[in-house]
Amino acid sequence: MKSIAIVSILTVLSVPFTATRATADDDYKKICWVNENLRVLDDDADANSCRAIAVDSQAQEYQIGCRDSENKGPIIVTAPFNINDKAATVTSSKLAANTQNTTTPGQFAKCAKVWGRR
Helix, strand or coil: CHHHHHHHHHHHHHHHHHHHHHHHHCCEEEEEEECCEEEECCCCCCHHHHHHHHHHCCCCEEEEEEEECCCCCCCEECCCEECCCCCCCCCHHHHHHCCCCCCCHHHHHHHHHHCCCC
16 A cells, blocks of 8 residues: 555656656757758657658658747758658767757757757
8 A cells, every 4th residue: 555655646746757758848849951951740650751742842862850839949950861861860979960050969859859869
């Protein structure tokens, strides 16, 4: 009985931390950049969602990244991926490698986290 009470208390205490983390990640939205057109993606979208947009647009390249939810901050994107690249991912290092990005390492990490990466 005592262990059930302890588990219940720990579960209740972990809920605020989960909510706080989700709020911090909500600062960024996933985006797809194709032919100078920016498109906000659904939260559950992946790199293939952006690749499909590029294929539909008959583009040869696409970029994936983030934008803040209020559209006030910088757009953070990877270097261009070729539509034939099957391994497109968003990581902090790929965002930092794009010299057009003028943000901080913390912002790169936050964007990569939205995509489920580090």
